[in-house]
Structures are given as structure tokens and as C-alpha cells.
Amino acid sequence: MADIRGFMKVKRSGPARRPVEARIHDWKEFYEPIAEDALKAQGSRCMDCGVPFCQGDTGCPVENLIPEWNDLVHRGRWIDALKALHTTNNFPEFTGRLCPAPCESACVLGIIDDPVSIRVVEWNIIDKGFDEGWVSPILPVAETGFRVAVIGSGPAGLATAQQLRRAGHEVTVFEKADRIGGLLRYGIPDFKMEKWVLDRRLDQMIAEGVAFRTNVDVGRDLSVEELRQSFDAICLAGGAMAPRDLPVPGRELSGVHFAMDYLTQQNKINAGDPPPPPAERLTAEGKRVVIIGGGDTGSDCLGTTHRQGAKEVYQFELLPQPPPHRAESTPWPLWPMQLRSSHAHEEGCKREWSVSTTKFTGRNGRVTKLHAVRVNFQKDDQGRSRMVEIPDTAFELDVDLVLLAMGFAGPDKRGLLTDLDVMLDTRGNVAVDENYMTNVDGVFAAGDMKRGASLIVWAIAEGRKAAAGI
DSSP: OOOTTHHHHOOOOOOOBOOHHHHTTSOSOSBOOOOHHHHHHHHHTOOOOSSOGGGSTTSOTTOOOHHHHHHHHHTTOHHHHHHHHHHHOSOHHHHHHHOOOHHHHTOGGGGTSOOOOHHHHHHHHHHHHHHTTOOOOOOOSSOOOOEEEEEOOSHHHHHHHHHHHHTTOEEEEEOSSSSSOTHHHHTSOTTTSOHHHHHHHHHHHHHHTOEEEOSOOBTTTBOHHHHHHHOSEEEEOOOOOEEOOOOSTTTTSBTEEEHHHHHHHHHHHHTTOOOOOGGGOOOOBTOEEEEEOOSHHHHHHHHHHHHHTBSEEEEEESSOOOOSSOOTTSOTTSOOOOOOOOHHHHTOOEEEESEEEEEEEEETTEEEEEEEEEEEEEEOTTSOEEEEEOTTOOEEEEOSEEEEOOOEEEOOOTTHHHHHTOOBOTTSSBOOOTTSBOSSTTEEEOTHHHHOSOOHHHHHHHHHHHHHHO
């Protein structure tokens, strides 16, 4: 390490967020640029900890060489830092912007002080690499003659495709949407990652020889038989797109929508597509909004409602409010159970925990009220937690728009998975062996389709492992 006492001299810092009153009026990323000297100083905080838990089982799933590139940034050796970063991670511009950074919660320095600003250093390494022209296509040394189909163009599919193409295989990525990127394209709002960040990486992959086909829903538009006849191997990377629903009375009312339908529509408009007719437009403008679900998708919805001009926004979470600091049940280096507030919460929101929605009511087929009750969780005789309604806590709330952001129930089983006859695990995800191959010879799976809804960094890690298995 260039400065083994850097963590004693420099306090953790990161880029400032743009002022709320400015950023809610556009769709640009919400962070201000950070000076190079500040990044070098943050890199110096990475201590000579002996065992870097940031790279361990509770840290980074792609096993980023974090101490190495932090030190290289501190020394000003940016090209070497970029090489070290790309050694393990195909898309650090995605993880740097979007990952919740389990590496930081596992940082050894975090035991006694604020952890190293790993995520900020990461995304600035790759952005500088692109800005300086250091990121270029990597072509295979030789062609193998094998052909591989990758189904799905999210982070798992893209990582699989890039690794395989660089190994010399002919790779075609099939995407059912009209643009490449999966949830990176239509699930992530621009204020978290502007889409030119995705497009510049896709340009590299196209130059490397990866072929992309959009508007192809494999299993419907293209049969499994045709696919297997045309390719030597198939990788299923279609994600876990089946949303978790809320089966209560009134769910069918207009104005109650899945979060991903809402986010996708706005992302398409931001991409230049014409807005849908007024009757089909999902907008929070001038409305009282309730977001059900307290995770990242709920936060994405919240930031979107602000930029659309919502009148008032509530966010309801079924589970109890987490503690303000790391819970004793999740000691270091585990991912901590604790209260987190995002940039979107900073922009305004009424957050409530331990709320169970019981029904929706409305007029003329449109939702006007949400009905709910307060709950707590108690242990039964077997030690299992069960939800109990608190007497006399039922309430109702006037509402114009309800967004269901309660997570995902797994991959869509219709069409492709049924036609391939792949086996599923006990959670309803695609089951694979140690080489990421399913029970069907030559058919592999990676990412959320295999592990269930998870982090982008896990999708990249699994895409790389599936490519190695293939």
C-alpha cells in the first residue's frame, strides 16, 4: 500500500448529490462529479488489512480486486486500475452506480470507522477509462466455430455473451423487448443510470462481434426446436420477471399497477418513444400516490413520482422498521439489517412500516381509497414468525395511484421454460449443476432466472460462471 496509515488521515467522503429542488425537474443522474484528488485520497483509505473481507463470501460476488485498484488510484495509475477492475467485472459502470455495495459493509475498516468508498472509486475508474479512450473492443484470438444463444439481455446475459465472444464463440443475444438491456434499460430510472452508460458498453460488445436481436420472445416468436437446431448451447438469462401480486379485494381497479409497468413506461418516454394515449398513461402528476414495498424498486418508483409532479407520496412496508444501525443479528461482515434512506426519500416521502393493505375501493372502476391495518410479528410455538393484526388500528387513505413494488416471484414459466422442460428448484427458479447446466443437455442458466431476484453484481458473477461452464 502506498500509505498504510491513509485510513487514519482521511475521512470517508463521496460525491455530493445535486440539490433536490434542481434534480426533481430532470431525469439526469443525481450525483455531482468528484475531483480526482478526492478520489485518490479515498483510495488511500484502503488499509493493509491482511484479509480483505470485501472480496470474501459476504463481500463482492465478482471478487473484485478492491485493494489493488484502490491503491492504484491513490498512486494515480488509472490505466492499471482499469485493467485490475476489468479482470473480474465486465461492467463496473453498472455496479458502481447501482450496487448497494456489500463490499463496503464487509470492509475491515468498517469495524472501527466508516468503510472505504469502494463503489465511488469503482465507477470513477471506469468512467475515466471510457472518457480517456482506454476501453476498447477485445477481440478473440481465434474463432472456435461454436454458436451460443443467450436468452435475455440483462446484466447476466450480457456478461455471459461478452465472456463467450471473447473466447471465440459466435454469440447471439435474444431480447423480447424493443431495446437491449433488460432491467438495466427499462427497470432502472435515468436518474440512477442514464442510458448512454449502457449504450457505450453495448457499442463495445457489438464491435467485439456479439449479435443482438430484439423483439424476439423465444418460445413464442422463435420455437425452442429452431433454437436448438441453430446453436450448440443455450444460456437462459431472462431474469425473474414475474411480479409479486397483492391479492386483495379491489386489486382489479384502474390505478393499481405493478411497479415495473410504471417504470418501464417512463423509461420508454425518456428514451424518445411517444407517450401512450392519456387513458394508458401511468403518471403521478398531481396525484396522491401510495407505493407498497420498501425496497430498491419502491425507491425507484418514489424518485419517478417526484419527477412526474406527484402531489403527495406514501410508502408502506409490511415489515417492522429496521434499527438505525447494524442489527445484532447481522454482525460484521454480514450484510447489515438496518434502516436505509435513499436519494428518493431525501426528495420527500411519508414512510410507514408494519402496514398491511387489506383492500382497495373506488368509483367508476378507478381506485380512490386504500384500506389497511397495523401489524406486528410474533413467534409461534415452533419459533416461526407470524403476522398479527393490531386491534383497532384499521385505517383508510385517499389515493389516486397505487404502485406494487413487493419484489418478484421468480421467472416466467410460460413458453420457453415449459417448452424446454427444464427442472425448477424448490423456489421455482431454474435448477442447474456445478457448471450452471440445467437437466437439459446444452442448456444453461444464470442470473435471476437461476437464483431469483437479486443484485446486478450477482447477475454479472453468474453470467461469467455460466460462460465458463459453457
